[in-house]
Amino acid sequence: MKMSSTQMQFDVEQIRKDFPILQRKVNGKDLVYFDNAATSQTPQQVIDCIVDYYQNYNANIHRGVHSLSQEATDAYEQAREKIRAHFNADKAHEIIFTSGTTHAINLVASGYSSILKAGDEIIVSALEHHSNIVPWQMLCEKTGATLKVIPMEFDGKLNMDKYQDLLNTNTKLVFVNHVSNALGTINPIEFIIEKAHEVNAKVLIDGAQAAPHIQADVQALDVDFYTVSAHKICGPTGVGILYGKESLLTFLPPYQGGGEMIDQVSFEKTTYAGLPHKFEAGTPNISGGIAFGAALDYMHHIGFEQIAQYENELLVYATNELNTLDNIIIYGTKPSEKTAVLSFNFEGIHAYDVGTILDKLGIAVRTGHHCAQPIMEYYKIPGTIRASFAFYNTKQEIDSFINALKKAQQMLQ
Numbered sequence: 001m002k003m004s005s006t007q008m009q010f011d012v013e014q015i016r017k018d019f020p021i022l023q024r025k026v027n028g029k030d031l032v033y034f035d036n037a038a039t040s041q042t043p044q045q046v047i048d049c050i051v052d053y054y055q056n057y058n059a060n061i062h063r064g065v066h067s068l069s070q071e072a073t074d075a076y077e078q079a080r081e082k083i084r085a086h087f088n089a090d091k092a093h094e095i096i097f098t099s100g101t102t103h104a105i106n107l108v109a110s111g112y113s114s115i116l117k118a119g120d121e122i123i124v125s126a127l128e129h130h131s132n133i134v135p136w137q138m139l140c141e142k143t144g145a146t147l148k149v150i151p152m153e154f155d156g157k158l159n160m161d162k163y164q165d166l167l168n169t170n171t172k173l174v175f176v177n178h179v180s181n182a183l184g185t186i187n188p189i190e191f192i193i194e195k196a197h198e199v200n201a202k203v204l205i206d207g208a209q210a211a212p213h214i215q216a217d218v219q220a221l222d223v224d225f226y227t228v229s230a231h232k233i234c235g236p237t238g239v240g241i242l243y244g245k246e247s248l249l250t251f252l253p254p255y256q257g258g259g260e261m262i263d264q265v266s267f268e269k270t271t272y273a274g275l276p277h278k279f280e281a282g283t284p285n286i287s288g289g290i291a292f293g294a295a296l297d298y299m300h301h302i303g304f305e306q307i308a309q310y311e312n313e314l315l316v317y318a319t320n321e322l323n324t325l326d327n328i329i330i331y332g333t334k335p336s337e338k339t340a341v342l343s344f345n346f347e348g349i350h351a352y353d354v355g356t357i358l359d360k361l362g363i364a365v366r367t368g369h370h371c372a373q374p375i376m377e378y379y380k381i382p383g384t385i386r387a388s389f390a391f392y393n394t395k396q397e398i399d400s401f402i403n404a405l406k407k408a409q410q411m412l413q
């Protein structure tokens with residue numbers, strides 16, 4: 001790929017200097033952090049942004065007339081605008097700050113609990129994170145609606161023929177993740193959204209795992225709801241967003257009652273504030289919201305296309321290296337059809353035992369079901385070893401990882 005002169009040259013050693021945690025040792029070894037699908041690391045620029053808030057303008061927002069409150073409000077609303085621009089939402093008030101993806105999904109599910117009725121149908125996919133399964137099960141229990149599941153195939157993809165068979169005029173909502181956190185599969189969300197709209201169903205796309213790798217354009221996708229957690233995209237924990245089309249957010253009832261979300265309150269009747277405040281009861285994570293904006297600035301400074309291209313190089317390299325090991329089973333799609341996630345096992349060895357040995361060698365991977373037990377049931381395994389890469393990882397780190405895996409295999413066989 002040719003780089004335009006405005007984009008910075010991708011220099012991983014330079015980028016690594018932005019992440020203080022990457023300098024530390026774990027169990028006496030250099031840290032190799034391959035658990036980016038669980039949470040990403042935080043660059044100094046984002047840490048500085050949080051410190052700056054608490055040192056210089058910590059105040060509650062949207063309330064005070066005093067200067068600190070106005071500065072904090074401005075910074076928070078500027079962050080909302082950055083997020084709007086990043087996802088190309090039409091209006092800033094279509095971006096609702098939440099504590100993360102789980103909160104965002106529950107907000108929508110709760111809204112629909114007074115709208116759905118018995119006989120309505122909800123479709124989810126077999127590749128979902130528990131946070132995109134359980135709220136819908138709870139919604140079905142409350143409303144009498146039924147949950148249908150788009151099945152997965154052995155290669156880690158969703159079966160789109162079966163999806164089309166599930167759609168009918170009773171389908172009210174469809175929920176699919178953009179990228180599977182357990183396998184990295186990039187789902188065909190354009191097709192999923194288009195087909196759902198043909199039967200007038202609304203679509204929520206869980207973008208938690210996609211956001212660090214793919215810049216979604218919510219208007220081009222014509223998606224109804226899209227959710228993101230800041231902590232997977234170099235931001236802090238405890239903050240995220242729900243994007244929703246204005247018409248739908250206006251139509252949904254509020255989620256939580258409290259301060260900030262009202263227009264007028266009396267004991268006879270309370271009227272709600274307009275968007276986005278209707279869904280933002282209480283004091284939010286102010287520094288978190290501002291730092292989410294700083295994280296997006298940081299990612300754009302590097303460039304999403306460069307990030308995706310470099311991470312794919314890492315993935316291809318690691319896949320080839322992993323395939324040279326004995327008794328390896330890799331789950332999921334080809335590297336060209338997924339983000340930088342490798343989910344695998346060694347025949348006859350428990351994932352947890354491998355993870356424990358890797359940790360002793362300073363290497364952080366995830367082992368287990370990755371909050372996606374239905375996928376593990378499909379493969380009839382208790383879990384996998386998951387290595388997930390970010391743009392600050394290197395081929396040398398992958399070499400250390402492969403050597404560590406060889407050691408683990410020798411010890412456990």
Ligand SMILES: *Cc1c(COP(=O)(O)O)cnc(C)c1O
Pocket residue numbers: 037038099100101102103129131132177179180181206207208209229232
């Ligand atoms: C991480 C993740 C979630 C949950 O996000 P939280 O930040 O824990 O709310 C949901 N879905 C997917 C695909 C994820 O990767």
